[in-house]
């Protein structure tokens with residue numbers, strides 16, 4: 001319906017085309033004088049060959065895909081139009097007709113196995129060099145120097161993604177981390193299968209690829225000798241989506257932090273909720289935020305670190321309610337991704353919208369730091385909070 005309205009507004013009613021045959025709609029404004037693209041338009045709904053096939057399929061030029069004026073894709077003519085109901089697709093006479101409305105996604109999907117577990121790809125077979133992931137840089141980096149620089153490109157300052165264990169090792173005192181809840185494994189409550197891949201199989205693949213049971217790693221540690229509770233997410237494990245186990249580990253870490261009156265540090269890098277767990281995944285948003293309420297009641301801080309990328313239900317729950325929210329330089333954070341927002345609002349987002357600097361400018365985060373400044377900043381914050389007098393209940397003990 002929206003596409004029809006758009007075509008009316010631009011003065012191009014939906015109708016047959018001389019070039020591609022009946023049923024092919026012009027996309028947008030074809031008048032260059034009004035800012036359109038002139039005669040070089042291309043149909044984006046389906047291919048020209050499909051359109052011709054559609055006309056031939058019932059021999060009369062009638063479309064069996066219904067929807068009348070709401071169709072907006074094929075000009076519905078003849079008696080069949082009387083049966084049209086807006087927004088309803090009836091069974092088509094041929095499979096090809098049905099396929100007219102199956103839009104291929106405008107991007108390709110890279111199989112999970114083809115992605116590296118984390119960080120840029122190695123360049124050359126000797127394992128000594130990696131190439132910067134930043135498309136505008138692509139600098140060849142010496143691995144040891146790259147790792148000494150905390151996986152930040154020395155030329156363009158691009159921050160490569162880290163595994164959860166790499167992240168923890170950069171933040172806490174050496175040898176101080178004690179992992180908790182390592183035995184928690186995700187279940188498959190919905191017996192979810194999409195296509196020919198089940199959720200269970202995806203979990204097994206992610207586990208074998210990353211060496212982790214789940215996307216979250218939680219535990220106790222010290223930072224500059226001050227006790228903290230931490231949870232870090234590993235984006236390489238199914239995009240660190242927040243399923244039941246991830247939510248449970250965060251909630252348990254919050255409970256431990258409240259009990260010990262130790263600050264809670266969360267490091268988020270996640271695509272959002274885990275779709276394969278349905279409502280169980282969404283409930284983690286409420287669970288984690290409720291657990292953080294106990295942290296606040298215990299008068300101990302929650303420091304939320306947003307790494308690249310932090311999106312969806314994670315931003316909208318525990319990661320967005322930290323007492324201090326720190327974004328790593330260049331990190332993307334928000335609810336929906338930029339492409340989704342542009343598709344829904346049909347507006348172009350400003351350059352670098354949802355990047356850390358933009359979020360700081362608009363008050364969504366408290367500070368933006370480079371990776372090498374993260375631990376010193378945590379140390380300063382933790383010492384500041386440690387200097388705050390404890391509540392009366394604690395002093396009387």
Ligand SMILES: [Zn+2]
Pocket residue numbers: 132133134137138139153154155156157158
């Ligand atoms: Zn670079």
